[in-house]
Amino acid sequence: MEQQQAALLQPETLVDEFKKNGVTHIVTIPDSETNYLYELMKEQDWLDVIPASREGETFAIALGLIVGGKVPVCVIQNTGMMESGDSIRGMALDSGFPLVMLVGYRGWNRHGVITDTAAKYTETFLHAMGVNYYLVEHDDDALRISIAFEEAKATKRPVAVLVGDEYHGFNRI
Amino acid sequence: MFDSEDMFRAFQPHRGESIVMVTGTSGRSWMDVTTKPERDLSLQGAMGQTTSAALGFALSQPGERLVLFDSEGALLMNLGVLATIAGKKPKKLLPFPDGQRVLRHHRRTTGAQCPRY
Numbered sequence: 001m002e003q004q005q006a007a008l009l010q011p012e013t014l015v016d017e018f019k020k021n022g023v024t025h026i027v028t029i030p031d032s033e034t035n036y037l038y039e040l041m042k043e044q045d046w047l048d049v050i051p052a053s054r055e056g057e058t059f060a061i062a063l064g065l066i067v068g069g070k071v072p073v074c075v076i077q078n079t080g081m082m083e084s085g086d087s088i089r090g091m092a093l094d095s096g097f098p099l100v101m102l103v104g105y106r107g108w109n110r111h112g113v114i115t116d117t118a119a120k121y122t123e124t125f126l127h128a129m130g131v132n133y134y135l136v137e138h139d140d141d142a143l144r145i146s147i148a149f150e151e152a153k154a155t156k157r158p159v160a161v162l163v164g165d166e167y168h169g170f171n172r173i
Numbered sequence: 174m175f176d177s178e179d180m181f182r183a184f185q186p187h188r189g190e191s192i193v194m195v196t197g198t199s200g201r202s203w204m205d206v207t208t209k210p211e212r213d214l215s216l217q218g219a220m221g222q223t224t225s226a227a228l229g230f231a232l233s234q235p236g237e238r239l240v241l242f243d244s245e246g247a248l249l250m251n252l253g254v255l256a257t258i259a260g261k262k263p264k265k266l267l268p269f270p271d272g273q274r275v276l277r278h279h280r281r282t283t284g285a286q287c288p289r290y
Contacts, residue, residue, distance in 0.1 A: 025232070050232065050261060052225070053253025060222035061257070064229020067216065072229070090218030091226065 009138055009163065011037040014102070015044060017145040018073060021100075025050060025065050027058040028075035034104065037075075055080030056087035059158075062099055063091045077104040078122040078162075088129055088158065098152035098159075100145075105135070105162040126160055133160035177271055178202040181242075188212075191238045191267075192230075196223040199244055199271050214239075221250030224268055228258050231266035238265040245270045 014037065018026070027050045030038050041049050052058050055076045062072040081088070081103050092099050107116025114120055126133050132151065134144040145161055152159040177199035185206050195203040196217040207213055216226035227241040248254075248270045258266065 027229075048232070050229075050257070052257050054251075056219070056222065057225040057251065057254055057257060060216075060219065060225030061229035061232075063216055063218075064226040064231070065233045066229075067214070067226075068230045068233025070233045086219045087222050091216075091222055094218050095216075 009136055009141065011040050013139045013142045014145070014163075015040055015047075017142055019044070019046065021146060021149040022071050023073050024048065024070040025062075025072040026075055027052055027061045027065070027072050029053075029055055029058070029077070029080060031077070034075075054083070056084040059084060059087040059091040059099070059101075063095050063097065066095075066097045066099065072099070074099065074101040076101065077118075078106050078125075079118045081160075082118075082121060082125050085125075085129070088131070092158040093129065093131075096156050098149075098156050100148050100152050100159055100161060102145075102161045102163060103133075105164045108162070108164050110137075110164075122162065131158050131160050133162055135162045135164050137164040177242075178206065180271070181206040184240075188240065189238070191240045192234075194223065194227050194230075194239065194241045196242070197244045197247055200242060203242070221247045224248060224251060224254045225257070227266060227268065228254065228261065228263060231263035232261060235264065239263075239267065241266065241268045242271055243268060 025048045026041050028038070030051050038049070041047055050061060052061060058074040058076055062074050065072040081101070103122070105119060105122060107114060107119030108122070123133070134148050136142065136144050148159040148161050181203050185208065188209070190212065192212050192214050193203070193207065194214050194216060197220070203213070214230065216230065217223045224241060224243050224247070227239055231239045
């Protein structure tokens with residue numbers, strides 16, 4: 001069990017990846033499921049956390065930050081991503097700037113039948129929008145986050161990182 | 174009725190070195206009024222989101238004064254941004270919600286706002 005826990009994706013690993021890739025701002029929707037990650041991000045003196053009111057806002061705020069020379073990441077959940085369709089279209093895809101969005105993959109699992117429609121439609125939605133994505137579940141997958149940053153820079157498009165284990169280790173209160 | 178072009182003409186002498194953002198139907202007339210197009214910025218693309226984009230820019234360039242003209246219809250679509258702005262307190266972001274006549278224009282295309290006559 002301990003070995004299993006150690007292998008899970010740690011919020012600290014995400015923060016390390018942000019630092020490694022020069023992230024300056026996190027635009028996010030704070031929620032009870034990711035409170036530890038939120039508190040951890042706020043502790044970093046090199047990182048500015050912007051709590052938004054809804055997910056669609058995060059892409060617009062990120063665009064303003066990018067135009068001003070900063071490196072933001074949108075940290076949201078898949079439900080909010082789907083609600084943000086027009087913002088992703090108008091503020092992320094059409095703008096032609098690189099952007100990584102970290103998306104909690106609510107309802108996803110690899111061990112049984114997926115019943116949560118939030119998970120059922122997540123990848124379908126990303127395919128429809130033409131947004132490429134990488135799934136991360138464990139610390140060993142962290143390299144895929146850097147790959148997403150590199151791809152976003154090279155293509156000047158948004159790239160999603162789906163966090164397949166968002167409810168383990170992100171909430172420690 | 175206060176026309177948006179009249180509003181822009183009244184504002185123009187006072188812009189100084191401000192960066193100016195406009196959006197939507199009403200914003201088009203700014204292009205006829207501005208004398209510093211190199212200091213104008215367009216970050217529109219999704220109705221309701223320009224104010225959020227302005228916030229992002231203001232946070233990235235805290236030394237620049239940013240004046241935003243957004244329609245009240247657009248602001249109504251994204252009222253939560255006011256709480257986001259209040260939380261981050263950008264010192265030099267000046268949002269001007271535009272209303273009434275502009276609302277009529279937007280009402281034709283979105284239908285989401287309360288009609289006023």
